[in-house]
Amino acid sequence: MIAIEALRFAYRQGTFRLHIPALTVPEGQKLAVIGPSGSGKTTLLNLIAGIQPPDSGMIDVAGTPVHALDDARRRTFRITRVGFVFQDFELLDYLNVLDNILHPYRVSGALRLDAEVRARAVELAGQMGIAGRLRHHAGELSQGEKQRAAICRALLPRPQLILADEATGNLDPDNKLHILDLLFRAVDEHGATLLAVTHDHELLPRFDRVVDFEAFRGEGTT
């Protein structure tokens, strides 16, 4: 599903350098990425999603050479094939839950918003247990409900890849496990691949595989 080779990236300002010689993630796998702060975990997610292009190397996601796409194609790739779940949920306060879930369809011409999509959004919200909160604004939700809404938003376009950046970092222990279960179930039902950055070592046994960025230190990550 994901194949990375000789990936190099550096920010123009600063001393940060990322070098991943090789990383492969099979389709349907739930991969946890751990490592110290500043080791480049979030940068890796951004590179895989095409938010930033690499300086060199290859990133292939389900046959799409992300490293070789121009800006517009990277955006289309991101919105149609990648679902993002953020630590702070990143829901928009001024939209209600349903509008937040439908938001990707409203900000990109690559997705078409129709009755079927709306029905699927409602169904997803039902699966996540927030069907009764669809008309509430994001600010009225609990932390757990916010993350459920964010997961619905990530899953609605049926992405092949879910990227979760500290998705449970702001949740209490009970909610943390519950949300992770929901995320795993949704990923399984959608047949997606999950790549999750986490600092929470308690959750690692639940993942299929764990990649520690410490392993890349000796190979060039600084």
Add this chain to the structure above:
Amino acid sequence: MISSVYIAWRYLVFNSGRTLTLVACVSLIAVVPLALEIIVEESKRQLVERAQRTPLLVGTRGSALDLVMNSLYFSDEVPQEMKVAGAQEIAATDLAATIPLYVRFRARGFPVVGTTLDYFDFRGLELQAGTAFVLLGECVIGATVAEQLGLEPGDALLSTPETVFDLAGVYPLKMRVAGVLARTNGADDLAVLVDLKTTWVIQGLIHGHEDVVKSRDSSIIIDRSERNVTANAKLMQYREITEDNAGSFHLHGDEGAYPLTAVIALPHDDKAETLLRGRYLEADNPYQVVRPRDVVDGLMANIFRIRTVLDTVILFVSLATLMALVLVFALSLRLRQREIDTIFKLGCSRSAMAQMLAAEIAIVAMMSAVLVGLAMVVVSRYDQQVVRALVL
């Protein structure tokens, strides 16, 4: 297709306080100069047109501006009174036709204009209902007076007492509305036109009272002989003129000594005008003759000078407000940076983001335009009243 307008609208509704403040600021920037333009143009129209159509005004020496404002626009400033004899003198010269004016009293806030029926022809006034005043105590009201007071022919209108606590002062006269003028969009819309003698009735100079000869009230009659009847102060004076008591109204003394505030003089030709003006040049003449257009031109020059200053002030205030709005918008973008980053991360293009922000600006601009439009309708609807309140 992205739903920029929908998202922008949701954002503006959610932040309704900020949105309303922005709309109010943008609207004010537009409304103030536009409203000022409308009011200045209306002032100009009301002042200049009427002044140009009034050749000469004769009144007692004093403020020419007060004389013109009172005689043409029925302002509250009452010029020093002149005598009817002054008007008779002008008529006697055969240089001009004259229309006397006595504009001193008010009826429910509107000026009572004592004049003659010639005034209707001179101003080209037409009746939309009823008839002109024929009897003493009848009035013809302007279109705005009728509208605001809900009056129509046959109704009654009380003149306003000048001094409530002065027993010898001017008492209210109940006037019958004989007719309503068609709208003129001028000062006559706000006038209560009456016969000159009716204003003298209001002042108490003409009065009617109980017929003491016929009266059998012993508390009124002090002494009765074959030739004389002596009554005391209990003798009732009428404050309403009816068909029954109209015959008892009379004036005492020489009519030439009765008061006027001005005389509109209509010279027969340019030569007559020059001759007439020449007669009032002597400093010892108690009266003055003024050309209203000259007085109004001077007034307009002052108004335009003030307007230029106001325009400059408004320009600077608008610029400052505009800059503040740009700053508010820039700061709000900075506050929304995280939201913008999220939207980019989801896959939104910069142009789509720009569309959303442009849609927000467009919606604020449209709401402001609607508000400005409504404000302009209101200002246009009430511009005459505003001009009367602020300028005249």
